[in-house]
Amino acid sequence: MPELQNETEQQIIEAATDVFLEKGKSGARMQEIADRAGINKALLHYYFRSKILLYQRVFASQAKILFSGMLEAMVVGQDLRSGLYGFVDRYMDIVAGNPRLISFIMWEIREGGEEMSRILKEKFQEMGFQSVPLLEVLRTGKTTSGNPIPNPEQFFLSLMGMCIYPFIARPLLTRVVPELRPEDPDFLTARKQHIMAFIDTYLDR
Amino acid sequence: MPELQNETEQQIIEAATDVFLEKGKSGARMQEIADRAGINKALLHYYFRSKILLYQRVFASQAKILFSGMLEAMVVGQDLRSGLYGFVDRYMDIVAGNPRLISFIMWEIREGGEEMSRILKEKFQEMGFQSVPLLEVLRTGKTTSGNPIPNPEQFFLSLMGMCIYPFIARPLLTRVVPELRPEDPDFLTARKQHIMAFIDTYLDR
DNA sequence: GTCTATACGGGGATAGAC
DNA sequence: GTCTATCCCCGTATAGAC
Numbered sequence: 001m002p003e004l005q006n007e008t009e010q011q012i013i014e015a016a017t018d019v020f021l022e023k024g025k026s027g028a029r030m031q032e033i034a035d036r037a038g039i040n041k042a043l044l045h046y047y048f049r050s051k052i053l054l055y056q057r058v059f060a061s062q063a064k065i066l067f068s069g070m071l072e073a074m075v076v077g078q079d080l081r082s083g084l085y086g087f088v089d090r091y092m093d094i095v096a097g098n099p100r101l102i103s104f105i106m107w108e109i110r111e112g113g114e115e116m117s118r119i120l121k122e123k124f125q126e127m128g129f130q131s132v133p134l135l136e137v138l139r140t141g142k143t144t145s146g147n148p149i150p151n152p153e154q155f156f157l158s159l160m161g162m163c164i165y166p167f168i169a170r171p172l173l174t175r176v177v178p179e180l181r182p183e184d185p186d187f188l189t190a191r192k193q194h195i196m197a198f199i200d201t202y203l204d205r
Numbered sequence: 206m207p208e209l210q211n212e213t214e215q216q217i218i219e220a221a222t223d224v225f226l227e228k229g230k231s232g233a234r235m236q237e238i239a240d241r242a243g244i245n246k247a248l249l250h251y252y253f254r255s256k257i258l259l260y261q262r263v264f265a266s267q268a269k270i271l272f273s274g275m276l277e278a279m280v281v282g283q284d285l286r287s288g289l290y291g292f293v294d295r296y297m298d299i300v301a302g303n304p305r306l307i308s309f310i311m312w313e314i315r316e317g318g319e320e321m322s323r324i325l326k327e328k329f330q331e332m333g334f335q336s337v338p339l340l341e342v343l344r345t346g347k348t349t350s351g352n353p354i355p356n357p358e359q360f361f362l363s364l365m366g367m368c369i370y371p372f373i374a375r376p377l378l379t380r381v382v383p384e385l386r387p388e389d390p391d392f393l394t395a396r397k398q399h400i401m402a403f404i405d406t407y408l409d410r
Numbered sequence: 411g412t413c414t415a416t417a418c419g420g421g422g423a424t425a426g427a428c
Numbered sequence: 429g430t431c432t433a434t435c436c437c438c439g440t441a442t443a444g445a446c
Contacts, residue, residue, distance in 0.1 A: 023231070024229060024231065024232070024312075025232070026228070026229065026231045026232035027229070027230070027231035027232075100315070103311065103312065103314075103315040104315075106308065106311055106312075106373055106374070107229075107308065107311075107312045107315075109308075109373070109374060109375075109376050109377045110305070110308040110309075110312075110373075110376065111376075112376055113376045113377045113380070116377060117377065117380045117381075120377070120380075120381060131381075131382070132381060132382060135382060151395075151399055153382065153384060153385055154395065154396065154399040155399075156382075157367070157370055157371050157385070157396070158363075158366075158367045158370075158399065158400075158403065160370055160374070161363075161366035161367045161368075161369065161370025161371070162362070162363045162366045162367060163366075164366065164370065165362055165363075165365055165366025165369065165370065166362050166366070168311055168314070168315075168373075169311070169314060169365070170314075171314050171315065171316075171317055171318040172314045172318045172321060172322065172325070175318070175322040175325075176322075176325060176336075176337055177336070177337060177340060177358065177361075179358060180358055180362070190356075190359065191359065191362070194356055194359040194360075194363070195363075198363065198403070201406045201407075201410075202406075205406075
């Protein structure tokens, strides 16, 4: 599966990834990809046949990397609270470390996300999941008082949204609310703590 | 300012809005816009000179509509709790009613959002705001126990993210978690209630 | 204002030499 | 494998008739 690539192929993939993530599928130019890879257009086609094939290759690769990380982050241990803490910690590291990729995937989702769903299903099987592991844990978990967690699906959506929002809205946020600096490491720490506090209030009832 | 448009111009704008929101700036085709407007390409250029100008017109118009709604939703009255309730109610109606536009704006934000920031600043002045009104209220507001609201910026981010996330992630969500149906009116109600409950736990401390 | 016809350039893709 | 040169379509834009 990894089919180890030669130097040139690797450089093409890297350049293509950069350009596609920046400009989008239709905004990307083969010329620019070639330039950044330090080769010419003909060689691009020699390696990847067409723009759409190159795009699919890049997209699948990026989506797999992202989903692997996210799904792994969603695997939590026996203790619910610390498990959720761990999820937030790992998940936000991924999001904060790949803001361009996140926004790109969000745009792709908008187009229906069939290809993405396919890749995701694949990852599910690969990892042996029947459904979203984090959500499963929330559905069977108990609050501090021993009751089932209320509205686990809603809680799940809230967690995801809280983690992701500052990073997809960042360029606008920093202009409207200059005090917020999502690119600052301190911000990431503060954000995690805030979300963990939210988890506490949700579990302690 | 509204400079009332004639029939044809209006149809062009509508068609262009649809196409740009669906395909993005570079993915959109003048031919498709012309077709949907029931005219030919030459007439497009007669009215709007170039694709980029047409795009800017559409973008500015949509951004203004969206920002007006959002900023209005962020104006809350004297009572903090009911004010926040009202914000969630109005804001989520906007988001749920314009998912394509939301995703589109998110993509534009990714590109730096300079033009958007310009438009937003304009709206701020127009409405007489110094800063985000909702955030201002959170900064000066008190919890039930009379203390300042902790981390108002973080709380603000959480609110925004909770409201928006289900609708930008929808196509993927519905495949991974089929029980979630963001397009269902019942979902919208449930989501609002959940977020309002979150507001309660945050204020009642 | 609205059309047909066409110019022009950009960008994906290929041929063919090395 | 890598290059140069070239093809050719598609998409933007314009000319000019009505």
